[in-house]
Amino acid sequence: MAEAPRDGHELLERFRRWLRDRHMPITRQRDLVAQAIFAAGGHLSVEELERRVRDRGHHVGTATVYRALEVLVKSGLVRAHDFGEGFKRYEPLLSPAQHGHLICTRCGRVREFSTERFERTLPMVADEMGFLHQRHRVEIHGLCRTCRDAEIGALTGGRRRA
Amino acid sequence: MAEAPRDGHELLERFRRWLRDRHMPITRQRDLVAQAIFAAGGHLSVEELERRVRDRGHHVGTATVYRALEVLVKSGLVRAHDFGEGFKRYEPLLSPAQHGHLICTRCGRVREFSTERFERTLPMVADEMGFLHQRHRVEIHGLCRTCRDAEIGALTGGRRRA
DNA sequence: TTAGGTGCAAACGGTTTGCAATCGA
DNA sequence: TCGATTGCAAACCGTTTGCACCTAA
Numbered sequence: 001m002a003e004a005p006r007d008g009h010e011l012l013e014r015f016r017r018w019l020r021d022r023h024m025p026i027t028r029q030r031d032l033v034a035q036a037i038f039a040a041g042g043h044l045s046v047e048e049l050e051r052r053v054r055d056r057g058h059h060v061g062t063a064t065v066y067r068a069l070e071v072l073v074k075s076g077l078v079r080a081h082d083f084g085e086g087f088k089r090y091e092p093l094l095s096p097a098q099h100g101h102l103i104c105t106r107c108g109r110v111r112e113f114s115t116e117r118f119e120r121t122l123p124m125v126a127d128e129m130g131f132l133h134q135r136h137r138v139e140i141h142g143l144c145r146t147c148r149d150a151e152i153g154a155l156t157g158g159r160r161r162a
Numbered sequence: 163m164a165e166a167p168r169d170g171h172e173l174l175e176r177f178r179r180w181l182r183d184r185h186m187p188i189t190r191q192r193d194l195v196a197q198a199i200f201a202a203g204g205h206l207s208v209e210e211l212e213r214r215v216r217d218r219g220h221h222v223g224t225a226t227v228y229r230a231l232e233v234l235v236k237s238g239l240v241r242a243h244d245f246g247e248g249f250k251r252y253e254p255l256l257s258p259a260q261h262g263h264l265i266c267t268r269c270g271r272v273r274e275f276s277t278e279r280f281e282r283t284l285p286m287v288a289d290e291m292g293f294l295h296q297r298h299r300v301e302i303h304g305l306c307r308t309c310r311d312a313e314i315g316a317l318t319g320g321r322r323r324a
Numbered sequence: 325t326t327a328g329g330t331g332c333a334a335a336c337g338g339t340t341t342g343c344a345a346t347c348g349a
Numbered sequence: 350t351c352g353a354t355t356g357c358a359a360a361c362c363g364t365t366t367g368c369a370c371c372t373a374a
Contacts, residue, residue, distance in 0.1 A: 025373045027329060046363080061331045066364065084244035086339085087363055102293045113291055122280065122302055129275055130307040131264045139299040140284055145292040187348045189354065208338080227369045228339065248364090249338055330358070330371070340361070 007040035011077055011092055018075045029060045031066035037078060041103075043089045043110040083110070083139070098140035103155035113140075169256055170200035173239055191222045195230035199240060205251045205263075205272045222320045224293070245272070262300035268309035275302075 015034045019026050036052040037044060044052070046065055052058050060068070069090055072078035081089045081105055089110070098119060099112040115138050124131035143151060177196045185188050198214040199206060206214070208227055215222050222230070233254055243251045245265055251272070260281060261274040277300050288295035289314035305313060 018330095023374085025328065025374070029330070062363095063332080063365075064330055067329080082244060082246040100287075101204055102288060102291055104293070105296060110293055111293070115281065115285055119278070122300075125262075126264060126302045126304050129264055130310075131266070131273070131274055131302065132305040133302055134267060134304040134308045136303065137299065137301040138284075140288045140293065140295055141298065142288050142296040143294040148294045176361095185349085187353065191355070224338095225340075225357080226355055229354080317349070326372100326374095327352095328372090328374105330369105331374085332370105333367105336360105336363105338362095340359105342359085343357095345355085347350070347353100349350105 006033070007094060008041070008092070008159050011038045011094065015072065015077055016077055018077070019071075023056065023113075024071070028058075029097075030063045030068045030071065031061055032056075035071060036096075037072070037090055038092050041094060042091050043081065044091075044110070045087055045121050047087075049090070060065075061112050075092055100140065102140045103146070104144040104147055105141050106151070107133075107142055170197070170226055170254070173200045173254055173256065174283060177234065177237055177239055177296070180239070181233075186233070190202045190220075192230045192233065194218075194220050194222055195237075199231075199234070199252055200254050200256075204255060204274075205243065205253050205258055207249055207251050209249075210271070211252070262302065264302045264304065265304070266306040267303050267310055267317050268305055273306070 001051075003090055012031070015038075016031075019030070022129055024084075032053050033049065036056075040049075040052060046062070049069075049155060051062065052064065058068050069078065069080070072090070073080055077093055079093055081091060081101070083101070085108070098115050100115045100118075101149050101159050102111040102113055102154070103109075118138060122136045123133035174193070177200075178193075180189050181192070194215050198211050198218075200213060202211075208224070208231070211231075212222065212224065212227055215227075229281050231242070232241065234244055234252070236259055237256055241253050241255055243253060243263070244274065245251060247265070247270070260278045262280075264273040264275055277298075280300060281300075284298045285295035308322075
């Protein structure tokens with residue numbers, strides 16, 4: 001099976017190089033976690049990540065997954081997000097450009113959108129308020145197409161149950 | 163503008179009315195929590211909230227604080243935020259306009275800024291991606307003036323060990 | 325060989341819940 | 350009165366840590 005349909009393999013190589021460069025062992029576990037997240041391509045929770053590793057017939061302890069993610073974040077190839085769900089999600093930095101997140105308030109699906117048009121403004125805003133801009137987060141919470149349709153269907157369709 | 167420095171009281175009244183309207187008891191605890199958050203005016207954690215109640219010579223159990231906050235959020239008079247600190251912060255909706263948050267990555271201080279210039283754009287962006295915009299979150303993470311100065315001082319001051 | 329990584333289970337910290345006692349309307 | 354709320358402590362849940370064992374280099 002084509003494990004890495006995208007540039008996941010490229011990122012995996014970069015991770016290995018990064019580890020090698022600082023004399024950190026390339027362990028089976030780190031490789032498995034990295035593969036899983038790079039192949040998936042976006043916004044996975046630790047639980048989902050573990051499941052994907054398991055689905056490939058391997059096992060990595062939960063603590064180790066967290067430790068591997070810590071390393072991946074340090075390497076700059078993965079970013080941690082907190083969408084306020086009570087746990088974190090991890091995103092490989094395939095997407096070169098900065099982007100925001102669209103989060104469905106019903107099903108939790110996450111999509112990305114370009115934040116190009118905000119990239120100049122936000123550091124300016126920070127400056128106006130006496131802050132030194134380091135990074136920013138732009139999120140839109142709403143209903144994805146599927147859930148929007150489902151809501152509308154529920155309202156107009158059958159017996160209303162308000 | 164209409165809501166004077168003591169708009170906390172106005173909000174408290176609104177909360178009481180909201181409870182009364184749906185036949186929910188106005189308990190001492192709900193009142194104390196509401197008072198504390200409305201008086202403070204912004205971005206408190208549950209721990210801080212409990213401390214403020216205690217400082218006024220009262221006591222409300224932690225679980226009850228959470229339950230009162232749940233009701234306050236439902237009433238629409240308070241909003242919950244997750245700034246990725248591992249716990250939530252609660253903000254009374256005094257601030258008439260929508261706003262974003264500037265969060266100091268060093269000391270944790272939170273300031274607000276107007277997001278007027280994004281209010282039209284973000285729903286459009288959502289629409290382009292097939293999402294129905296409900297609300298959004300714009301955060302800038304960086305250094306507040308004090309911490310920025312401290313960092314610079316540490317760098318140029320020299321006589322400190324790095 | 326050995327510094328470092330791993331797995332397990334226990335600890336942690338914020339939040340939620342079960343339940344008997346209590347309270348507001 | 351009587352259903353809703355409270356307080357306490359225990360449960361929860363995602364995450365971190367201590368420690369004996371293991372493994373990449």
